[in-house]
Amino acid sequence: MTTTTVARSAPRRRSPASGSLSGTTRRVGLGILGAALAIGVWYLVSVSGIVSGRGIPRPDEVVSAGRILFTEQDLLFDVRVSMTRVCIGVTVGSLLALPIGFLLAWYPTLRAMAEPLVNFFRALPPIALVPLAIVYIGIGEDARISILVYASFFAAVIVLFEGISSIDPLLVRAARVLGANRWEVFARTVVPASIPHLFTAVRVALGVSWATVVAAELVAAQRGLGAAVQDAATFYRIPDMFVGIAMIGFAALFMDLVLKLVQSRLTTWQEKTR
Amino acid sequence: MTLTAEANHATASDRIVFDGIGKHYTRDGDHLQVLDDCSFTVEPGEFVSVIGPSGCGKTTLLNMAAGFTSPDDGSVRVGSAVVDGPHPSRGVVFQQYAIFGWLTVAKNIEYGLTLRANRRPKAERKDVVQRYLDLMGLERFASAYPKELSGGMRQRVAIARAYATDPRVLLMDEPFAALDAQTRERMQELLHETQLSERRTALFITHSVEEAIFLSNRVVVLSARPTDVREVVDVAIPAPRSAETRLSPQFVELRRHLEELLRSESVERVR
Ligand SMILES: Nc1ncnc2c1ncn2[C@@H]1O[C@H](COP(=O)(O)OP(=O)(O)OP(=O)(O)O)[C@@H](O)[C@H]1O
Numbered sequence: 331m332t333t334t335t336v337a338r339s340a341p342r343r344r345s346p347a348s349g350s351l352s353g354t355t356r357r358v359g360l361g362i363l364g365a366a367l368a369i370g371v372w373y374l375v376s377v378s379g380i381v382s383g384r385g386i387p388r389p390d391e392v393v394s395a396g397r398i399l400f401t402e403q404d405l406l407f408d409v410r411v412s413m414t415r416v417c418i419g420v421t422v423g424s425l426l427a428l429p430i431g432f433l434l435a436w437y438p439t440l441r442a443m444a445e446p447l448v449n450f451f452r453a454l455p456p457i458a459l460v461p462l463a464i465v466y467i468g469i470g471e472d473a474r475i476s477i478l479v480y481a482s483f484f485a486a487v488i489v490l491f492e493g494i495s496s497i498d499p500l501l502v503r504a505a506r507v508l509g510a511n512r513w514e515v516f517a518r519t520v521v522p523a524s525i526p527h528l529f530t531a532v533r534v535a536l537g538v539s540w541a542t543v544v545a546a547e548l549v550a551a552q553r554g555l556g557a558a559v560q561d562a563a564t565f566y567r568i569p570d571m572f573v574g575i576a577m578i579g580f581a582a583l584f585m586d587l588v589l590k591l592v593q594s595r596l597t598t599w600q601e602k603t604r
Numbered sequence: 605m606t607l608t609a610e611a612n613h614a615t616a617s618d619r620i621v622f623d624g625i626g627k628h629y630t631r632d633g634d635h636l637q638v639l640d641d642c643s644f645t646v647e648p649g650e651f652v653s654v655i656g657p658s659g660c661g662k663t664t665l666l667n668m669a670a671g672f673t674s675p676d677d678g679s680v681r682v683g684s685a686v687v688d689g690p691h692p693s694r695g696v697v698f699q700q701y702a703i704f705g706w707l708t709v710a711k712n713i714e715y716g717l718t719l720r721a722n723r724r725p726k727a728e729r730k731d732v733v734q735r736y737l738d739l740m741g742l743e744r745f746a747s748a749y750p751k752e753l754s755g756g757m758r759q760r761v762a763i764a765r766a767y768a769t770d771p772r773v774l775l776m777d778e779p780f781a782a783l784d785a786q787t788r789e790r791m792q793e794l795l796h797e798t799q800l801s802e803r804r805t806a807l808f809i810t811h812s813v814e815e816a817i818f819l820s821n822r823v824v825v826l827s828a829r830p831t832d833v834r835e836v837v838d839v840a841i842p843a844p845r846s847a848e849t850r851l852s853p854q855f856v857e858l859r860r861h862l863e864e865l866l867r868s869e870s871v872e873r874v875r
């Protein structure tokens with residue numbers, strides 16, 4: 331045998347930790363610089379008084395307002411309430427979307443029938459359903475969660491079935507010629523090939539749900555970040571509003587980051603197109 | 605020594621027979637007769653290449669043998685059974701790298717052996733995987749994911765995976781078409797060596813006359829559409845073949861002849 335003619339170098343694995351350390355440090359550094367600049371601009375704007383009326387609070391005022399909110403008014407509870415709502419909504423919505431997504435991708439007739447409907451309901455802003463939910467379900471937690479499940483479901487199902495239908499049919503053929511039966515084709519080819527799409531779906535659902543929960547809390551809730559901001563607005567506690575809004579942003583960012591981390595752990599095999 | 609002389613893997617039940625194959629497609633109401641009374645046979649343990657003008661129906665023929673498409677007229681038989689669907693006894697290597705991105709190289713090769721249709725005990729699976737990792741020069745990539753591999757390596761994984769389930773028949777549709785010239789020649793040599801040690805019945809589709817001669821016992825030349833068999837050429841060049849074989853007078857003469865045949869078919873088609 332002369333198989334040695336074939337190149338045999340070990341695969342070069344680019345470890346993000348070692349290979350591009352300087353790149354990462356640089357990126358983090360630049361990110362911090364950008365944030366610092368923005369805070370600087372904010373500070374200048376707030377002290378210059380060019381914003382008429384009540385003006386905007388200085389960064390340090392917002393920070394001390396935040397400290398009080400967290401220590402004395404339990405803002406963390408509101409953060410938890412909002413995040414819990416989103417988590418339940420996204421989990422239930424995505425779990426429902428999962429089988430439906432597979433069904434729609436698997437059966438073209440079903441898909442053709444359902445696609446206009448799904449598109450309609452996804453295009454409909456979930457917040458438009460809040461009054462309807464209040465009429466039918468009341469103003470309790472059930473109503474808010476139902477809206478979130480709705481929002482997550484339609485956001486996720488579209489990403490899922492488009493992703494799953496884009497799976498290379500050649501992979502299915504390859505599995506079949508190797509002897510896979512229908513179940514094995516599904517469980518050992520279609521499902522693993524769908525995992526990246528599942529993550530995308532959950533991330534999209536998360537984004538939509540987060541937007542929806544805040545909007546819903548602004549109009550109908552006692553606790554939660556949206557309610558906290560609304561509460562502060564009622565009493566013109568402007569720094570408190572800033573704190574609430576900042577927390578909405580941080581919480582959303584945090585949840586997306588966690589998901590991204592899980593995703594990169596579970597789909598290391600995936601080819602990066604970036 | 606010729607390739608057919610001592611077929612150790614193949615038995616008479618592996619003969620592939622294309623018997624009077626006809627196939628048409630209807631496109632925008634137009635009737636397109638692709639294959640018309642196309643017949644040839646691949647003998648057990650034999651390596652046969654099919655060449656022909658672009659679009660003449662080579663992939664269609666291979667898909668019939670694989671069981672993805674059925675003929676309108678005639679039949680494809682493997683052994684005595686008419687092909688009526690995919691089966692693990694007929695391994696397929698596709699033109700595009702159809703390997704599973706979420707599995708490592710070793711797991712890709714093992715995939716077929718873990719399915720109900722041909723499940724093997726773990727120890728045996730490990731041996732088979734090791735054997736094909738070695739044979740395809742992939743030992744050091746066993747735990748690598750496909751994204752870390754070059755095109756040539758991916759195709760080697762696909763070939764190893766097809767061999768691993770021990771198919772009686774191998775069907776390959778231009779497996780090296782996407783590779784650069786050097787990699788391609790190395791892959792041909794590797795496949796040739798593998799064929800010498802494994803001796804499976806193989807149907808190989810290619811656009812390259814040189815590739816066809818280098819690998820095959822016989823080369824089937826198809827005509828332009830509606831396609832039938834224009835000529836079947838024996839390649840009486842002894843094995844093992846090497847890089848020098850490509851320069852031998854016999855090889856060059858065969859090549860000239862086959863290129864001539866292909867050219868005349870392409871010209872006919874343009875007219
Ligand atoms: N599903 C289909 N519907 C309509 N026409 C088809 C279909 N599949 C193949 N054809 C036509 O049949 C002919 C033969 O196709 P095939 O892919 O078998 O050719 P080929 O010889 O493999 O071509 P190439 O050398 O380019 O790979 C082509 O003209 C193609 O347009």
Ligand SMILES: [Mg+2]
Pocket residue numbers: 662663664
């Ligand atoms: Mg083809």
